[in-house]
Amino acid sequence: MSVFDASPRTAVSGRVRELVRRIAVEAFGAAESEVPIPGFTVFTDRRLDDPLAGIRAALLVHTVAESQLTEYARAARAAGRSWDQIADALGITTDEVAVVGEAVFDWLVCGRAPDPEPDGVRSFRTPCAYWRCSTCDGLVTDHGSFEGNPANSEDGHAKGCTRHTAEVQSWNEGRTD
DSSP: OOTTOOOHHHHHHHHHHHHHHHHHHHHHOOOEEEEEOTTOSSOEEEEESOHHHHHHHHHHHHHHHHHHHHHHHHHHHHTTOOHHHHHHHHTOOTTTOSOHHHHHHHHHTTOOOOOSSGGGOOOSOOOOEEEEOTTTOOEEEEOOSSSOOHHHHEEOOOTTOHHHHHHHHHHHHHOOO
């Protein structure tokens, strides 16, 4: 196997990403375009004109896959497999939850996803999203809308970014102190 050969999981992941893109176009009316990849003269990437169509398509695939996950878990139980064996197939270990079989049953039957933090204790890490601003091209660290004020929620916009400035101004005008 050469360095350029993709693992079967990587190849299938690429096909699923392509399927989500096609669903966004076919079912949710998005259009695709080819955009240059920075630093390359020949290579391009496909992008949707409406990322919300991509979100809708990904949610549809997620919902169908989740339904299939539950259906196959029931089939596995019918075939004599234990909830612990199903947990093993899902990659859930005792490092993540105390009793894996119970955690998988809670997830797939009751709809409660396993809590990776022991005893429900949350860590002090702050999850963030990273994206490139389409107005200023700054690499933005997005801390979520918990704070409300975009000035405190997004770091990385270029100084004077008109999009970010307008969002902060809109938020300030909507306040009722």
